[in-house]
Structure formats: C-alpha cells, structure tokens
Amino acid sequence: MPFNRPRFVNGRILHNPGHGIFYRMEVSIPDRIEFVPGQFAMVSGWPGNDPLLPRPLAIFRTGGARGKGIVEFVYKVVGRGTALLSGLHEGDPLQITLPLGHGFELAREDRTWWLVGGGVGFSTVFPAAVALEAQRAEFEVFLGGRTRDQLPPKEWIPGAGVPGRAHLSTDDGTAGFFGRATDAVRERMDRLKAAERSRLTILACGPREMLKGIAELALPHGIPVQVSLENHMACGFGVCWGCVTAVRDGERTGYRRVCREGPVFDAREIVW
Amino acid sequence: MVTPPVTPDLTSRVGSVVLKNPVMSASGTFGYGLEFTPFYDIARLGAVIVKGLSLLPTPGNAPQRIVETPAGMLNAIGLQNIGVERFVLDVVPRLADAGATYVANIYGRTIEEYEEVARRLSGVASLAAIELNASCPNVKEGGILFGSTPQGLSTLTRRVRAATGKPLWVKLSPNVTDIGAVARAAEDAGADAVTLINTIVGMAVDCRTRRPRLSNVTGGLSGPAVRPVALRMVWEACKAVRIPVIGIGGIQSAEDALEFLLVGATAVQVGTANFRNPNACVEIIDGIADFLVRERVGRLEEYRGTLRL
Numbered sequence: 001m002p003f004n005r006p007r008f009v010n011g012r013i014l015h016n017p018g019h020g021i022f023y024r025m026e027v028s029i030p031d032r033i034e035f036v037p038g039q040f041a042m043v044s045g046w047p048g049n050d051p052l053l054p055r056p057l058a059i060f061r062t063g064g065a066r067g068k069g070i071v072e073f074v075y076k077v078v079g080r081g082t083a084l085l086s087g088l089h090e091g092d093p094l095q096i097t098l099p100l101g102h103g104f105e106l107a108r109e110d111r112t113w114w115l116v117g118g119g120v121g122f123s124t125v126f127p128a129a130v131a132l133e134a135q136r137a138e139f140e141v142f143l144g145g146r147t148r149d150q151l152p153p154k155e156w157i158p159g160a161g162v163p164g165r166a167h168l169s170t171d172d173g174t175a176g177f178f179g180r181a182t183d184a185v186r187e188r189m190d191r192l193k194a195a196e197r198s199r200l201t202i203l204a205c206g207p208r209e210m211l212k213g214i215a216e217l218a219l220p221h222g223i224p225v226q227v228s229l230e231n232h233m234a235c236g237f238g239v240c241w242g243c244v245t246a247v248r249d250g251e252r253t254g255y256r257r258v259c260r261e262g263p264v265f266d267a268r269e270i271v272w
Numbered sequence: 273m274v275t276p277p278v279t280p281d282l283t284s285r286v287g288s289v290v291l292k293n294p295v296m297s298a299s300g301t302f303g304y305g306l307e308f309t310p311f312y313d314i315a316r317l318g319a320v321i322v323k324g325l326s327l328l329p330t331p332g333n334a335p336q337r338i339v340e341t342p343a344g345m346l347n348a349i350g351l352q353n354i355g356v357e358r359f360v361l362d363v364v365p366r367l368a369d370a371g372a373t374y375v376a377n378i379y380g381r382t383i384e385e386y387e388e389v390a391r392r393l394s395g396v397a398s399l400a401a402i403e404l405n406a407s408c409p410n411v412k413e414g415g416i417l418f419g420s421t422p423q424g425l426s427t428l429t430r431r432v433r434a435a436t437g438k439p440l441w442v443k444l445s446p447n448v449t450d451i452g453a454v455a456r457a458a459e460d461a462g463a464d465a466v467t468l469i470n471t472i473v474g475m476a477v478d479c480r481t482r483r484p485r486l487s488n489v490t491g492g493l494s495g496p497a498v499r500p501v502a503l504r505m506v507w508e509a510c511k512a513v514r515i516p517v518i519g520i521g522g523i524q525s526a527e528d529a530l531e532f533l534l535v536g537a538t539a540v541q542v543g544t545a546n547f548r549n550p551n552a553c554v555e556i557i558d559g560i561a562d563f564l565v566r567e568r569v570g571r572l573e574e575y576r577g578t579l580r581l
Contacts, residue, residue: 005310008550044548049343049496049524054548097550234338234345235547239303241323241349242338255332255352 002032002069004099006237011071011094013045016086020149022120023086024060025073027094032069035059037127038103038203038228038264041071042236045094046084055081056233056259058124058205059099071098074123074152100236101263104128104203104226106135112199113139114188116214118181118206122152124228124263125205129158142167142188144181144206148174181206182213189217197221203264204228208272215267225267231258246271280564281571282557284318284539286516287464289400289439291318291373291539294572295529295557298520298543299324299377299403299443300349304363306370311550315371316557318539322359322367324377324405327385327392329355339476339485344495344522345544346474348488351379356389360396368398377443379405383418383428387435394436402438404429404463407445407470419445422457429461441518444468444509446498451505452512459513467518467541468509469502495544496522503531510536510577524552526559536577 011027044054057073064070077083088094106113106128113132115125122143132139141158145151147170160166168176169184177184185202192200204214205228218225234240238260247256247269256262256269282293296319302308305320314320332352339346354362359376367374376393380386390402406419406428418428429442442458444451446469455466471492476485484490502521510517519532520541529540545552560572569575 006550008311051340052343052345052495052544052548053340095549232336232338232340234347234544235301235550237307237550239301239307239323240338240347240547241300241332241352242347244332244335244337244352246334253331255335 002034004034006097006100008095008097011096013088013090013092013094014070015090016088018086019153021076022152023075023077025075025085027071027073027096028064029069029071029096031067032064033062033071033099035062035099035127036103037106037131038124039099039101040236040263041073041096041098041100042233043073043085043094043096044081045088045092051081051084053081053234054095054097054236055085056230056236060123060126061130071096074120074126076120097236101259102261104228104264106131108201110199111137111201112196113137114142114185114200114202115139116142116181116185116202116204116206116210118144118204118210119146119150121204121206121210121228125203126156126158128203133158140165140167140188142169142181142184144169144171144184144210146171151175180210180213182210182217185214186217189221197223202226211267212272215270215272219267226264227267227270228263229258229265229270230263233259235259278565278570280561280569281573282561284572286401286441286518286538287439289319293318293557293560294533294539295553295560296321296375296518296539296541297546297553298541299405301543301546304359304367305372305374306363306366308550309370312554313370315373316554317372319373319375319400320367321375321377321403321541322363323353324351324379325353325356325359325389326351326379326381327356327389329353329358334487336485336487339491341474341476341493342497344493344497346476346486346491346493347471348486348491350488356392360392364396364398373400375399375401375403375441377403377405383431386428386432390432390436390438394438399438401441401464402432402436403441403443403467404432405443405470407443407447419454420448422453425454426457426461429458429463433462439464441465441467443470445470446501446505447473452508455509455513455517459515463515465516465518465538466509466513467520469498469505469521472498472501494522496524498522499528503535506532506537507535507579523556524548526556526563529556529560530563530575533572533576534579536579538576
C-alpha cells in the first residue's frame with residue numbers, strides 16, 4: 001500500500017540535474033507515496049550539523065511500484081541548504097519526511113481552475129495541474145519569472161500543447177507577457193464574463209507579494225483563492241510552532257502553522 | 273559457552289516517577305505528543321513532555337520566530353499553546369489511550385497563574401508529573417522573571433509545590449551565574465527533580481537590512497551548538513543537589529545522551545533533534561541499549577554517574 005501519512009525515510013538520489021536556475025531531483029524511497037498536490041517534504045542530505053535543519057521542498061511528482069517508490073522535487077538554490085542539495089549526485093543518500101501539510105482542495109466539480117506560479121512556485125502548482133488534467137477539468141496555467149531564463153522548461157508544463165492553456169510572463173518582457181504574473185492574471189480576468197468568473201477558482205504559489213496581489217484581485221469578485229505559503233521551518237510537521245503566519249481569528253489575529261494548517265490556505269484567512 | 277542475548281535494564285527513577293527508559297522528549301519540541309504517532313508508538317518513550325501550558329490559550333509571538341544558526345537554531349515562539357483546559361479535555365484522553373507516560377510543562381504570567389494551572393492538572397490521574405517552566409527566555413512573564421535568581425525560583429517552587437500533590441520537576445535557565453545555587457534553591461523549596469538546560473539567550477541580525485532576524489529580537493539557542501555548555505551545567509547541578517537531575521541540551525545521538533548520564537543525570541530530554549529526525553528519540557533509546565550490551569553493562573543504573581575524574 002502506498003503511504004499517505006507522514007513517514008521519515010531514507011532515500012537515494014537517482015538524478016539531480018540543473019535546468020537553468022532550477023534543479024530537478026529524482027529520489028528512490030522505500031515505498032510509493034500518495035500525496036495531495038501542494039503537500040511537501042522535509043529534505044536533508046548533507047553530513048554534519050551545519051546547516052542543522054532539513055529544507056521544505058514541494059512534492060513535484062511521485063511514482064514507482066510496490067516496495068519501490070520514487071519522489072521528485074524541483075527546487076531553486078536560495079541558501080546554503082538548497083546549495084548543498086544541488087551539489088549532490090546519483091547514489092547520494094537523503095533523509096526525507098513526507099508527505100506533509102495540507103494541500104490544495106481540488107474536489108469541487110464544474111469549476112474552471114487557474115494555477116498561478118511565481119518563480120519556483122510553479123513546482124507547487126504543477127502537481128495540481130497534473131491532477132486536474134487527469135480529472136479532465138478545465139484549467140489554465142500562469143507562470144511568471146523575472147527573466148526568460150527564470151521560467152521553467154516548456155516541456156514540464158502539463159498540457160502545454162493545448163492552445164490558450166499556458167500563459168507565460170516575465171518582469172523584463174524577454175518572454176511572454178511583459179509584466180508580473182499578477183498583471184497577466186488581471187488582464188485575463190478583465191476579459192472574463194460574469195458567468196465565467198463565477199466558475200473560477202485560483203490556486204497560487206509564489207512570492208508573498210504576488211499572492212497578496214492575486215487575493216486582492218480575485219476575492220472582491222467572489223473568486224475563491226487558495227494560496228500556498230512558504231516560511232522557514234524547523235520540523236515541518238507541526239511541533240515547533242516556528243513557521244506560523246498571521247490569520248484572521250474572529251476579531252483578532254491568530255497564528256497558524258504553515259507546515260500543518262498550511263501550506264495551502266484559503267486566501268480570505270490570511271493577514272497580509 | 274554462548275551467552276544468551278541480553279536486554280539491558282534501562283529503568284530510570286525520577287523520584288517516585290518510574291520511567292521505562294531515560295529518554296524523554298523536551299517540551300516545545302514535541303507538540304502535545306500526538307503529532308508523533310504517525311512515526312512511532314509514543315508509549316516507547318521514557319516520557320513525553322508536552323508543550324508549555326498556560327491558564328488561557330496563548331497566541332505566541334509574531335513571525336519571524338525561528339532562525340538557523342551554526343549547528344543550532346534560535347527560537348522565540350512565545351509559548352503559543354491551547355491552554356490547560358483544552359489540554360485536559362482534548363489531549364489527555366488521547367495521550368492516556370496511547371499508553372504514553374506524559375508530563376505537563378506549565379508556565380504562568382504570575383505565581384497565581386502557575387498555581388492555578390498546577391491545581392487544574394492535579395486531578396488528572398494519568399499525568400506523571402508537572403514540569404515547571406521557570407526559564408522561558410522569550411516571554412517576559414514566561415518564568416525567567418522568577419527563574420533567574422535563587423530567591424525568585426525558591427518562592428515560585430514553594431508556592432506551586434503547595435498547590436499540587438503531583439511530582440514537581442523544575443526546569444532551570446542556563447542564563448544564570450551559579451547554576452548550582454539555583455538548583456539547590458529548587459531542591460530546598462520542594463522540587464522532586466530539576467531539568468536543565470532551557471535555551472541560552474542569543475541573537476541574530478541581518479547586516480544588510482540592519483534588522484534583527486527574530487521579531488522578538490532575541491531568542492533561545494538550542495541544538496548541538498549548546499551541548500558542551502549544557503553538559504557542564506548538568507554536571508555542576510548533579511554535584512549541587514541530591515534530587516534527580518534531568519539533562520537536556522543538544523542531544524542528537526545515544527552517545528550524546530550517555531554523556532549526560534555519565535556525568536550524573538538520571539534521565540535526559542531530546543529536543544531540537546526531533547525536528548531533524550522525527551525518530552530521534554527511539555533511535556537514541558535503541559542506541560543506549562546497544563551501547564550497554566557492547567559495554568557488558570546489565571543495568572543503566574550501573575553506568576550512571578560513573579565519570580572518572
């Protein structure tokens with residue numbers, strides 16, 4: 001049986017090549033896992049105590065057979081931990097806790113889905129696109145990067161061959177729409193009829209500014225937005241209370257754990 | 273002649289509390305214990321020490337709450353917790369069902385609040401002991417006010433001691449001049465054991481943005497970076513008091529745990545290591561048993577406090 005409750009496993013790297021600014025790492029693990037798009041793993045693989053803590057990485061894809069699982073991550077080097085991961089090779093051991101967190105809610109039928117990924121945030125929305133494609137749901141993907149070479153390779157985008165499905169944007173105009181992903185979403189949304197808007201749900205992962213922008217754009221129209229947040233984490237499974245984000249709690253502000261109640265939240269809850 | 277396989281006796285007695293082994297989870301690194309049930313049977317632990325409980329639910333500090341440092345981390349969580357009432361109603365039955373030996377870590381903003389939390393827990397039959405947090409560095413009212421001088425600690429301990437019949441462990445701050453004097457103050461005021469160390473106050477800043485990295489500005493340092501300091505303080509406390517000493521500070525492996533037992537600790541708590549490896553506590557239990565087998569020591573009791581000076 002594939003597992004879907006958190007487990008701490010030893011893995012071994014199968015591939016870890018770079019593609020532009022991204023790395024795509026494939027790891028063999030003892031068993032297949034079932035995961036919800038948006039869920040993540042805590043990953044470490046370097047010897048010694050420095051850095052001390054594992055790094056949270058979105059689960060990009062899983063596979064394998066009974067007694068032999070595979071998990072894939074797409075990541076970007078942002079600090080020492082990911083720099084060390086990027087230097088690992090085929091055969092190197094990894095310690096992984098997975099699957100973790102609360103993922104996207106995709107079960108609602110008869111919706112149109114827009115998936116918005118800013119920077120490496122696409123690695124979180126891609127598995128949602130794969131799942132939506134499998135349920136033959138209608139969806140479009142908006143991917144933004146600073147420049148052309150900070151966009152993911154086209155062949156990674158699920159259903160990119162379908163006309164009108166993938167919308168690329170760059171801050172410097174070197175590819176796709178000239179502007180931020182939020183601007184591309186705004187432009188497309190302005191062209192929607194009210195009936196089309198009422199069927200729309202947005203899933204987004206990227207810089208906090210982008211998520212806030214998408215929420216401010218969509219929520220006034222009553223469009224549901226699910227945002228996947230990032231934060232520094234120590235444990236990843238809800239025991240250190242280090243990764244909280246501010247949320248509305250009645251009249252007051254409360255704090256919820258990005259690793260446990262999140263990383264995917266209803267954008268209406270978030271105090272930006 | 274073949275020697276039959278031996279399972280060493282790891283039983284550890286913290287006063288009247290009998291633990292099946294000396295390894296406990298440290299408060300604040302283990303949630304309410306139930307979060308670990310996907311990973312292993314929490315009844316295997318010597319004890320689960322739950323996250324610090326206050327009289328009322330506490331929201332905690334604003335983010336950013338944690339920052340990684342060389343071989344360690346700083347935290348300033350601010351004691352976010354569900355409050356003692358919800359703990360008793362929602363968590364206690366599930367910990368009892370799981371067969372776990374568990375200890376409640378408590379704190380208050382005032383001595384009266386400490387007393388009230390202790391009273392509320394006194395009637396919880398399955399609760400093994402109360403651990404008094406007299407040392408949280410991240411909340412002004414989180415005990416550090418009471419815990420940084422022998423006089424303050426003595427008053428707090430005496431008052432809580434009178435409020436509950438449960439075994440009372442007092443968790444000490446390392447941010448003091450003379451740990452032996454503080455430990456003795458707890459002992460004299462009626463503590464059944466002392467637990468140390470809590471985190472060491474530290475700070476991290478960003479030289480480019482010129483801002484502190486934690487919203488609370490300062491935080492508590494934990495992880496392997498603090499282990500030598502912790503070991504020294506535990507050794508000093510063991511010499512200063514007759515009550516059991518529970519050692520904490522950067523323990524990541526069975527060998528680390530054994531170092532604390534060697535200098536005289538009755539038991540240990542494992543904290544930050546749980547973040548990196550959720551199975552850390554059980555791996556340490558197994559590692560201690562393996563070590564004793566290799567060293568041909570039948571009972572942990574024979575090894576404890578045998579430092580050769």
